[in-house]
Amino acid sequence: MSDATQLEPHWGYADRALPCTSDKGSCEYLDLVYSAHDLGMLYAGILWATIGGILIFWAVRRKLSLPSHNLAIPYRIHESASARLGRTARAAVQRYLLPEFIRSVFGHATRLQVVVLVSLIGYLTIWSFVGLAYRTWVTPVKNLPGVYNTRTTLGPWSDRIGVLAYALTPLSVMLANRESLLSLLTGVPYQGFNFLHRWLGYVIFAQGSLHTIGWCVTEMRLYQPQPAVAQQLVAETYLVWGIVAMAVLTLLVFLSTSCGIRLTGYEAFRKLHYSLAMVYVGACWGHWDKLECFMIPSLIFWLIDRGLRLVRTAILHYQILPSGNVGFRSCSADITFCSDSEHGDVYRLDLTNNQDPWEIGQHYFLCFPESSIWQSHPFTPLNAPQVRHGLVKHSYIVRARCGETRRVAELCANKLSSTQHTSDTKAISVILTGPYGANIMEALEPNSNVLCIAGGTGVSFVLPVLLRLSQSTKSANRKLQLIWAIKRASDVKWIERELEALKQVSADANVDVSVFVTRDLGTKIESTNGTRRPNTAKLIGEFLENTVCGPSVVVASGPGEMISDIRRAVAGFNSPRKVWGGQQRYDVKLICEDRLAM
Structure with a gap:
């Protein structure tokens, strides 16, 4: 029975029983555990405050610096010194940060993207180590004379790493969202965040691995007696969920590699990725529900992204039917087929839809229900949007590679050859989702x-x-x-x-x-x-x-x-x-x- 008289609450951690009635070394160790965790939560808040501040500054600066949309405004040949300075700074950034960097490691990422990643990793590294007292305590085990625990800063440090990994999870989900709040604020298309999303996943995997290794060493090596402590640990529910979370995270990382994508195919990878991501969030919640403040936003961002995709499709396709009722109707696209057995057949799709025009540079995801309702692929309209008689024309060119585009090409070829036509076009059903991307004008x-x-x-x-x-x-x-x-x-x-x-x-x-x-x-x-x-x-x-x-x-x-x-x-x-x-x-x-x- 504990002699403690009160419980001290700690956000994101178990309540602490006070006063501490253990030996001096154990009490000092617990002081470190709780203070390190409290600082970790503070640092996570500072991390998000920093991200929010950067996004707000970026959004305001973008709004103020946008050129006029009126292309007919006379252009000023003689600029002010401040305008020339800004243009010079932009040229310097483009010159030194636009080229790609170590393609064998970072792929087609630019130096600017790598600088952002390295800055984030450096920032996280600082918060991972500051505010910790690096000490070792050898403390007696209660009721076991001659048996001692070795208590070190490894445990509190592992907790700190875990807190930061949890704190990064909502950001990782936001970076992957097609319905991107980040794009809305910065003007960067959602696919521009793919690099940071992928590498942030690797960072979270590294943090989770270090957290796991740190506590395994602490519980299975430094705490005594063994193997009794280890056996008691593996029976804990929170540990089981932690193992599930790390297993799912490991699978996510493997499937995101080029080897994993080749093994499963891109469509299977995509569906597995966003499904397993939510399994990971649930497992993290089960592992340590006291940090649900990070898991709930992750789930909300994911659900909003999925929901808004359905809303976009509904807005485009729920219209007045010929019967006079309101219902879902796919678009009918005219096919122009260009055979190319060597490099892949190309088919052009022309359709009209009752909708608002998109912005130049935006794209749509096209689903071909006659082939599969479970796949959609991004395509950019090749025409400038214009509204005529309430309808907007879309034109797309698609090269058949493999998978869905190949199946659709075969479907188009069969449609064109099935009957005799006076022209070389015939229609195929298309479901649109979008538009997505930035207005490049x-x-x-x-x-x-x-x-x-x-x-x-x-x-x-x-x-x-x-x-x-x-x-x-x-x-x-x-x-x-x-x-x-x-x-x-x-x-x-x-x-x-x-x-x-x-x-x-x-x-x-x-x-x-x-x-x-x-x-x-x-x-x-x-x-x-x-x-x-x-x-x-x-x-x-x-x-x-x-x-x-x-x-x-x-x-x-x-x-x-x-x-x-x-x-x-x-x-x-x-x-x-x-x-x-x-x-x-x-x-x-x-x-x-x-x-x-x-």
Whole structure:
């Protein structure tokens, strides 16, 4: 029976019985345990306060620094010193932080992303070790003469690591959400947080492992007598849930590796990932329910994300049916099929829907219920959104690779060959979810020179920018150019209507279109500048040299290697010295859709 007279509450931990009636060493150890935990909760609060402060500052700064949406506003050639200083600083950041860093470790992440990750790890490292007294106590075991426990700071430190791992869980969920609060505040598309989400998962795994190892050493080695203490430990419910949590976390980490994704397939990985994530949250809750303050937000963020996805789909598809009733109706998309047995068939989908227009740069997730209702994939409309008679037209180009896109391609081919048609189109049902992503037109200043570079189907990301700019008020000083790399000359047919529209306004809007054919070496097409992969660095340099005034923006989409080359080239052309001297063309901004991040 304890001689304690009161219980002292501690947020996130068991209440402490006071006064301490054990030996002096044990009491000092318990003082450390509780003080270390209290500080850990404080540090977790400081961590979240820091994150919140950064997000608020970012959101306010973004709101204040957005260029005017009116592209017809006359551009100021002579800038104030403060504006020139800001532009110079931006050029410096682009020059030194835009290139990729140690691709074998970090993949296609930029130096800026790695700097953010390293800063977070450094911040967590500081909070993991400060406020702890590093001591060792040898204390007698009650009722066992000659038997002693070795008490060290390893236990309190393991608790601190565990608290921080719990505190990071809501952030990890937020970074993975498609319905992203972070995107709303920062303007960064949700897929831009994938790198940090993945590495934060590795950090939580490392923290969980250290927490587990620390307490296993403490309970199974330092505490006596053994194996009685260890046997008592493994019978505890909280330990069982801890084992479940670490097992699920280990599985999550393995499945997120390239080996795991190849083993399961991407769709299976995606579904397993977000399902197991909630199993992990539940196991953590079962392991230590006193820290539910971190688990409840994680669950709420996950449920909101799932719920809003359904709401988006409902808004797009619950409409007035021909019968006069309100009900769910999928879109009917016309198919234009382009056979390519070597590189993968391509099919173009054209549909209309009663909805609000999306912003340039946003994309939709497309589900093909005639193939599977359990899969959807992101695609960017290749047209600029316009409302006509209450309807908005969508156009997509899809290359069949494997899995769902291959099955849909086969379905389209079967539809086109099943009966005789007077044209080469037939319809397929499509369910839309979206739009998602950022409005990339926000980044354009009234007199920005815009270079669009695309590889293959990546043209769907860059083409709407040129279509919108070519339709806006013309500027004699603004230069617009499209560089498109395709494998075959016949691939031009994917967007021949849009290219024809650009051709009609090219002289007035100062638009230049260059198409590079990389595989059909014996074929020549009009406006083709070469029959090899374009040298993006050279082309970007030529574009900058031919601009008259104003900053430059490169909009790019394509394979990972192409995006890497473009990042490296854009970084090299950013020159803080020249920008400070008034040559705004060397303030080069990159807006890219890294299709590997989707």
